[in-house]
Amino acid sequence: MSAVPLRARRSREPGPQRVREISGRVGWGIVAWVVGIAFFLPVLWMVITAFKPESAAETWPPRFTFSPTVSQFRLVFSGWGPYVTHSVIATVGSTILVLLLGVPAAYALSVHPVKHWRDGLFFFISTKMLPIVAVIGPLYVIALKTQLLDSIWLLIILYTAMNLPLAIWLIRSFMLEVPSELLEASELDGAGRIREIAEVILPLVLPGLASTALICVIFAWNELFLALNLTTTNAATMPMFLISSVPQEGLYIAHLSAAATVASVPVIIVGWIAQRSLVRGLALGAIK
């Protein structure tokens, strides 16, 4: 934002107007804070409830003072082992595969583009528009027949397909920013395609690859539909752990909140750190 010249001019203006302007700015600031806190409130409430004893979580009126306990978290950590392992494997595995397939593809669509690069690009994105839910029944049959049902490999394969189109668009947008002089220079040096990628392009797009990976991680970590339909025990992931923390009867709100906090916080923190690249990633690199 370049509001600097504006402000410089304003400060020379006479007193009353400046006062009005400052109070206006403070007023809008307060509105923004109220909105921000309102949007954050459910998350805050989730975290607060997670530290309550079960008896204090389901009261009227809701209690804001209580003696905090970590017993719910202890319970969560005693049961989450297999789920978190599956989630980490599926998330990390699919993200690595996405990068391995996505980097060469993005290269072929940007630096030395194939003839119909635009069609290729839109073919990839068109696969995102078709609902995966539409093929879930047959997908189950295919998984059953290929012995992949309830296996972590199935999730890795599907999450890769889910994130790859997005990743290609994104990585491509980063590669387009590599100055063509650098590429020409490396060509004059007699560097082949492989060396061009490894020595010129990769070092420059590394931050871009990192933000691409983060977005893939978020989507894979949060995915429930495929996991719920195609896995039961051997590959059940964190969202399914959440579902399992809701019992048929008895008090569970504090326990559920602790499980939801544990499941969400890693991605929330990653997202906070990567805010800026998140914007660009979510807009498929079309917006810088």
Add this chain to the structure above:
Amino acid sequence: MTVLKGVAAPPPKVEVRPRGVSRQEAWQRRLPLLPALIYIVVVTQIPFLVTLYYSFQSYFWDIPGGAHFNGVSNYKTVFTSAGFRNALERSVIMTATAVIVAMILGVAFAVLLDRKFLGRSVVRTLIITPFLVMPAAAALVWAGPMLDPNFGLLNYLLQPFGVHHVAWLSTHPLGSVIVVMIWQWTPFMMLIVLAGLQSQPTDVLEAAKVDGAGALATFRELTFPFLRPYIELGILLGSIYLVNVFDQVRLMTNGGPGTVTTNLPFYLYEQVNNAFDVGDAAATGVVTVILTIIVATFALRLFAQVFQAQEERA
């Protein structure tokens, strides 16, 4: 899951880096693309072909003997069943409402955050958090700690306004699910619009100010037209994701009461998991995909325009 070639884009005006291309060079260029292309074709198109096959078969999980051909009777069921029509209608209502409201809020918040004030980056961080929360977690936390009639926080906060122990999920099921969708997707819309706002050239705005244009007029005449491609992109991407919403429906209302919140994803899930009816589910899937292609054709055109506008400006 299917090829949308041809509708994709108007003919390219400029190649990125134009150059004469020999045959060997052409293959050298194509080679790095092939693994990803083959992967996507295999993983996304094969299930679709299998779906097409099963849509003409009668096949139930729980009945031994496997599948057998039964012509177009699955399609007849799809078009005559109230279930599919209801689910389609629910999907349209939920997606459209959530996308539009999230976009309106997103624009408003982006304008708020475009101003300078104390703790701006903290507020932005607070607002984007809902988007990062695992959807399953969001659904369960809203259904329990937030919306419960007996101990939910929302009823407590609304008490001064005369609201007493409303059972939101049974009295306003559709509204409750949509509220959670909006809560999660407003930050996304805001981020995209904010990116647009911050790339707006400031000299034009200053000139407007010097000419004595009011804030509202400036927004309507200058800022909004500038933001249009960003808003279109946000609506398009938001729709792609929100039409597939499943977690909130499954975990907040389980499609009910009755079928009030049964959208297409949940309807298909039920057909496969409760009715064990692969044939009908496949036919429903094929119809869904065809409807999506019709919508996506328009969407992709729009997307190509936005994309081109971005490219020309770059």
